[in-house]
Amino acid sequence: LFVFFTEEERRVRANDREYNEKFQYASNCIMTSKYNIITFLPVNLFEQFQEVANTYFLFLLILQLIPQISSLSWFTTIVPLVLVLSITAVKDATDDYFRHKSDNQVNNRQSQVLIGGILQKEKWMNVRVGDIIKLENNQFVAADLLLLSSSEPHSLCYIETAELDGETNMKVRQSLSVTSELGDPNNLAQFDGEVVCEPPNNKLDRFCGTLYWKDCKYPLSNQNMLLRGCVLRNTESCYGLVIFAGPDTKLMQNSGRTKFKRTSIDRLMNTLVLWIFGFLVCMGVILAIGNAVWEKEVGALFQSFLPWDPPVDNFLFSAFLSFWSYVIILNTVVPISLYVSVEVIRLGHSYFINWDRRMFCSRSNTAAEARTTTLNEELGQVEYIFSDKTGTLTQNIMTFNKCSINGRAYGEVMDILGAQQKRVQPLDFTAWNPLADRDFCFYDQSLLEAVMVGEPAVHEFLRVLSLCHTVMSEEKREGVLVYKAQSPDEGALVTAARNFGFVFRSRTPGTVTTHELGKAVTYTLLAILDFNNIRKRMSVIVRNPEGRIRLYCKGADTVLFERLHSCNHELMNITSDHLNEYAGDGLRTLALAYRDLSEEQWEAWAERFRGADKATDCRDDRLAAVYEEIEQDMMLLGATAVEDKLQDGVPETIAILSLANIKIWVLTGDKQETAVNIGYSCKMLTDDMTEIFIVNGHTVQSVREELRYNAPPSSLLESISGEFALIISGHSLAHALEADMEREFLETACACRAVICCRVTPLQKALVVELVKRHKKAVTLAIGDGANDVSMIKTAHIGVGISGQEGIQAVLASDYSFSQFRFLQRLLLVHGRWSYLRMCRFLCYFFYKNFAFTMVHFWFGFFCGFSAQTVYDQYFITLYNIVYTSLPVLAMGIFDQDVPEQRSLEYPKLYEPGQLNLLFNKREFFICIAQGIYTSVVLFFIPYGVLSHATQSNGVPLADYQTFAVTTATALVIVVSVQIALDTGYWTAINHFFIWGSLGTYFTILFAMHSSILFNIFPKQFHFLGSAHNTLGQPVVWLTIALATVISIAPVLAFRFLKLDLKPQLSDTVRNTQLVLQKKRKPGGRVGRGSRRSGYAFAHQEGFGELITSGKNMRLSSMALATFASRHSSSWIDTLRRKKHANSTGAQNTPPTGEDSAASSQTPPLSTSSSAAGKAGQACNEPVLTHSPDDIALSVIRCPEREVGECSTGTVQVNIHLKTSSSTNCILWG
């Protein structure tokens, strides 16, 4: 038996479990849980005692068992400690239970494993390395597999890797030709090839290995691998050999290690606790020295009445013991209940997040979830957001949105009324086109009319769309077409053409069959001039049934426009304008053109093409040159605009978050152009930006130069930072992240308002986050939805997973999850802000109250011979933190609100104190402590001054120890209660109950403990008999308490009043926000520089053209074509008319919800409509905003929608016609 501690190479033999077992490869079982029932208690306790605080309290407990040291009873420490340990244990147990559950769910997924030649259902966790498993369409790949064969021709198989790397386009994998023949299970069961390959690693795009079979060697590459996390698409089934399983899979290797996340407040708290320990030691030393002096000067002489304890024989030893005694008494400055209370508060905040209806998506029926309960206040301090693109910002749905044909723009209908109107019925295509896709939505009637009327340019335009692509079609039932597009936007274009009557039906290597307006047409496919990144275009050359040869081309406008015939000049200008418009809306644009070829031209070119194709050296360059020759003098047809559908409210969320000074970086595995487009459509990038840097170099040198060249001049950095944007690609990033360049990269990037990193690997995402985390003292948040975001989510301070999508890996790794990106604004600006505020207030008060409580012992030390005598009753010490003062401050920590939630969305600047860490930092801490110490001085010396001479009204002196203890304790409880009353800004019934209740509890317990009943049962334990009664019956005592309270509180009150009066925080912030809002309202310079972006053509991979022309991916069955009679086409005009009628009446019938508009009695606090742009939640009833009756109607009409889909309630866009500016887009927040 070999045991590989570090695996150097992996040997796997198919169908031979025995052979594979001796290598002890990891099984496919994933375990993220920490405990089981037996190990829970010891392991959990062990873990808990690794916490410094817990060990410290254990240490204190041991100290207290030494009688010479013990200044407090053992229970004063053990009660809180046991409480803390059990609460934490319960929490850990629940957490682990859910981990067990999710592990079980994944591990128990079914897969089909070939065992002994028979396919058997087997759980994922029982899959072993070397097994052959069968996958079916749309199944998740269970482990890293070597593809052996598939149901598709040439053993191709399609996978979607979105979960893995975030790329949305489908990828092709192909098995080795030798194994592809294995086909059925019987043959596969006989397969006994052995794979020797690299050990598990996290490189997603690399695989290197060799298959030994039948005395032959076959090299293996990534092209043959199916990785765990991928989904099989468009492939009926396939067989694969398990190479890596469970934790060895590339997915798991990429998910990074689980780190326990701490918030910055946690870290600050730990530092402060250490300081406090230092302070404690200092106090201890001072008092120990005092003790030494006292014992030497006084105690030694006092021995006739108070001899030293037997082990103590000199003053130095006594001092040593007294040091430890004082450590025990003074340890309450850092009570163990601090940690518990913090956890409880965070738990409460987490529940508020879970309960928030406005973060609930009814479409996917998922509520927001705080998966970790320890990070809430950090949500109020976020400075950097790292967002994934696909599935996070976008829905990963491409829709054909607009087009410009022959200089006329279509699809604009909705823009007259406002964006994205769901009121307007989408056109119904199915009525006249049985092949139409029902899911396709288009609103502009005019295009359909143009098709019907038979405008040749429109027809030709749609023809290009239906011919010039690499989509495969499948027609399982007659008339039900399924397109297999390798990029979703190509699919969108072909679907658009299909709905407008140019249906792509099927293809063979040499033909393309379409259904043009009900008529089957078969084109001969002469050539596919395939796409690549440099060409940025693709063309097909087809011969139509009439024999005319035409080249159809689609591509990036910049590339295409250079290759147009000169007569297109005018059309090019108009189209160019349209393209600018589309680009401004963030649409992915593409220009279409054609060229007529004569038979001679074609023949001549085909000859050259064949020559280039056969060339052995520089084939690609030669081909490109040949393509270039023919793609000239083209005639422009128009342009398409495809919308990469953003999730609801994304631009608004990004806008409001950037107003809150949060920088948003997009990290995506997608291509640069796609990412940039999204940047524009979600308004991260705008045309107003001074400069957009693109770093795209492949070498260290070039990247460095680009960064240097691009770096904004340092003088400008401060003045106009935020007017730059940086776009960097993955391979450049690899260099930029190297140690010597990372600073440079970071500085440039941080000077930019928007940063987009494209083509990055999951690990690079994590590295970028790590970089910012390391060098900027800022809180980072990563948000994503796929498995490719897991490492980033785990690295960032806060990880947010988008739930409700297919994959759950991101959610499982995340700290918070919800289903819509736009909920992020609520999570941060409302919940995060509140959490931070509450936590800060809580901590300030907590340290204050404990210093006030504990430091009294210090002062008392000077009067009791530094003997570590406590001022209070030991029960008071035990209960002070856990009963008397815990609940009011908990209530404040859980329920406090400074401004209502809608205000924090209205004024994002209110978020800034959190980022700057203003509410709780070292300075604030010292202020709290100083206040606490001041209070302790008052609490000791006022009773001291009064009671040392006072007597009861029956002549008995009040200066006895017990009276003094009760007076001080009562004064303390009252002072801290008054202080919490001052600190509480939001008095709910619960706060009232807790504050009054705590006071009541204090007096109840006090009287109970000092009652004769308890004394008679335990005379030794409750020796404060009658003290409460005797003390609190004295007017002098109450006068003392009142005096101490006023002296403690009055300066605080005066100080707070002055601060509020002279330096009001909130209004400053709000005024700033106002300015920003006004600035934002100014009409933007969108007209100035046009930026043209084309994304579509690059979203797919090279090589599909070849697959098609070689016929590799063709199914024989699809060669046969069914023809359809166009039975509906005659009545299309009637249909259209009917539709139109129905539409208009439908719109009129929409009842204006009077209730809503009547409910608008709440006058907004903002007087001008401009600033009302930020007014929250009142989109329905906002009469101030709307100036024309149309708009009122509009905004009223839109209301019911808010009710229907909770997901879309958040944002409603209304066009407001102001008298000053012609039209301004105002975004209303809900």
Added chain:
Amino acid sequence: IMASSYGAKEEDGHHPGSAGLGGAAIRTKKPDNTAFKQQRLPAWQPILTAGTVLPAFFIIGLIFIPIGIGLYVTSNNIKEFELDYTGTDMSSPCFNCSQSWNSTNTCKCELFFSLDQPFESNVFMYYGLSNFYQNHRRYVKSRDDSQLNGDERSLKEPSKECEPYRTNENKPIAPCGAIANSMFNDTLDLFYIDPNGKKRPISLTKKGIAWWTDKHVKFRNPGGSNSNLTTVFKDTAKPVNWHKPVYELDVDIENNGFINEDFIVWMRTAALPTFRKLYRIIQKNNDMTPTLPRGNYSLAVTYNYPVRSFEGRKRMILSTISWMGGKNPFLGIAYITVGSICFFLGVVLLFIHHKYGNRNNSSDIAS
């Protein structure tokens, strides 16, 4: 404090039916729309404004100053006389007693003093000790409350806390511990010296000098109230420093053993190293004459209690009391001072607010 009542917001609340539209088939996970879960609990939101803070300061000032004056006047009306009889000074009559001390011989000394003003009503007589650390941790815990409560078992087996005054010659000490052991045992007698030079003893009441709860609940003799104390304490040793065993503290059975009031008073440890304890009460006889008329007095001390070794002082104090207890000038002065400071602070704040203040910061938000 300005109160703005903040009611539940309605935006979210007025379409409760929308959640139900999905029908009962799919259980919606939509969180409940309760004020608590949506953090919309009605709440009182106090804000510190000039209108609330400034009056508060003035009101505190206006309340505290009269109280302070009242307290001060009351305190000044109380008569108090203090006499140090430690005898550290050569000239002191007790000098000899303080110098040589042994437990067998009793040393007596007599001090003369005069009262300038008559003491009306009841007069309380205290003994005061200085530099005596009754609040030392080891001292405070050196007692057995069960034993003092009459627990038979603790009587035989005193608590370990009492070490080293737990046992003596193999017998348990009763009462055990350092506190009991160090009980104050000077005897003070007061005489009025007639204008014609005749010494008339003043009757001192020793009842009612301890807390009621201490006397009746906390301290109890073992073996019930009516048993013979001598037999009860038979197997115990007296505390080392004591002259007499605990059952011979007084002849009165109601004031003997653990329930001896002098003992109880001593056992109630003081909070500070300088303290006074009630020793006797001089009851007012009739309304016509003051309890202690002005004139000359003598204090006869049976000097048993050594304090010189640790530089302690012993005092005898005579005091009358009022509703608020004995003489206590501190409280009155403190009240007057704090009241004035608050008032003054109010004025300063008003000035600052008027001159530099942001008088209506709430309107800023809206503008």
